[in-house]
Amino acid sequence: MSRNISLRHLRYFAEVANSGSFTTAASRLFVTQSALTSTIQQFEEAVGLKLFDRNTRRVVMTPEAFRFKDEAEKIIKEFDAAIADLEALAQSQKGHIRIAAAPSTIYQFLVKAVMAFRVQYPDVTFSLRDASAQQVEQLVVDGELDFAIASKHKGFAELDYSPLLEDRFGVVCRPDYRLASGHGPLQWNELVEDDYIGFTPDTGIGTTLRNHAPRWPAIENPQFEISSSTSLLAVLNEGGCFAIVPALTAKVAGFESLAFRELVDPGLSRELCLITRRLRSLSPSSQRLVRVITETIRQQNLPEGVTAFISNPA
Template sequence: MAHNVNIKQLRALLTVAQTGSFVAAAHRLCVTPSALTATIQQLEAGLRVRLFDRTTRRVTLTAHATGFLAEAERLVNGLDSAVSDMLALAQGERGHIRIGAAASVISQFLVPVLQQFRRQYPHITISLRNPAAQETERLVAEGEVDFAIDSRYQDNDELTYTPLMTDTYGVVCHCDTPIAALKRPVRWSDLTWGRYVGFNADTAIGHFLRLHMPSFAPFNEDHDEVESTSYLFDVLASGDYYAVLPALSFQRNSNKALRWKELQEPTLTREICVMSRPLRALAPSAQLLLDLLQDTLQSQPMPPGVKRAPPASAEPGKPGRRAARA
């Protein structure tokens, strides 16, 4: 009849065993001695054994109770530990967060935020992924990550997109090139000098540019292609090439000879969003991280070409233009 035994009764057993007195145990449990006696009697009835030998001076465990005590202590301590862990999780003090993010977001914003987050919540662990552009939205929709920070790729109807910032496209070139020497804003029509290096169509930047600038001549001509900015900056360092890149992605460049200049006529921007599932609330730990990220974004300066999303537009699910990923 194990279903007649409850945690209150087991806790009463342990407390009486520890104090050797019903009066002292009742005081520790904040109940009356008669209420404690009734609880022990209920436990004895459920177990169908006598648990204590009572004398006028001392209460001692019976042989049955002595053998049962270790198991009772394990059960009570296990429940206490589980409840403590659940409360800590609910308060964001423990847990595991799975994040997907664009490489440019990771290096520029997430790395410093995660360092601060780990200092505040050392018992929360984090998995950080940099998936391919086509994979990001799928990972969020299928629950393989808690959320992602990236630009839209397919506008998945199953996801909520909360804007964080907008990122402007520009031309990247060597400081000695004619484009870098222009004293006015750079137009797309100026991109006739040098050799164009593009991103292949499987990348988000390549996909975005082909979608929004189909008349851009280099797309229809032979040109070099790369699949990541890691290779791109090495190619551009020779001075004979140029590329089109979002401002945030250019922040990963360490070559001081390269320049980024905003492109106009037309101006193209991508929207960096938090992607989440609308019907599932984020875990408290994940929400704490997002809150810290948003607070940090509001207080730190943005790189040239990057702007914070206005507070009024930061509403889950608000539609926005399709954008690219670095």
């Protein structure tokens, strides 16, 4: 009987499940309510289970349907992503590229690479997102992004992570703060816990510090947390405090007037990776853009504390 079930059945099921209404679902699917009802009945007969309970106010999923809903939506997303890949191949040099990246990479080299790419391929359009590390991986898994450039956050099995850069951590602060004085790197035992500004756990920097920094109480329980480099800049400019950030972050716009000193004993670094869906080919346009990005990194004078290790991740 499963051979009689098509993607149409899954789409109709998911729409009714999400809307809780046959009328609303039919409108969103651009089908008649009778056609939708008939398709759901076919689905229920094919699997031998009742999927929805109907009352005068709302359509409610049965427990079996509730358990199946996530799997159905996953199948739909994977199918749509596969078709999108196929369409991108057909479009060749045309099409639309969807990217997300860490803010520091957008500022340091990604925008430069995209602008160079557009000179060669003016018919390709772009969406560039500045998303948190937590969001980036899920967006690539769901097929809402072609690729991303960010650090590994959760490490999804469905994704490939190709290292592009090693970015070493250090202290960033105002020049008149005591840690700014002196030359060379800093050691962890020189830091003052009460002056530390931390990053929230949903950020790539926050995750890296919590998982890989040496045992230092303020890392786990900072008195002050922020969730973006923009917020951090505002706090640091008030003075009397410091943060621990990668070297690339310390070089983004607005941070030029701040001091940065690398941390050692032990040193700490993050990998910025090209994040793609495993077993899914990038479209020709995306492959060309990745080549332009890697060439831009090779040609650029990277800030102190940043090392490229690129062969050819495309």
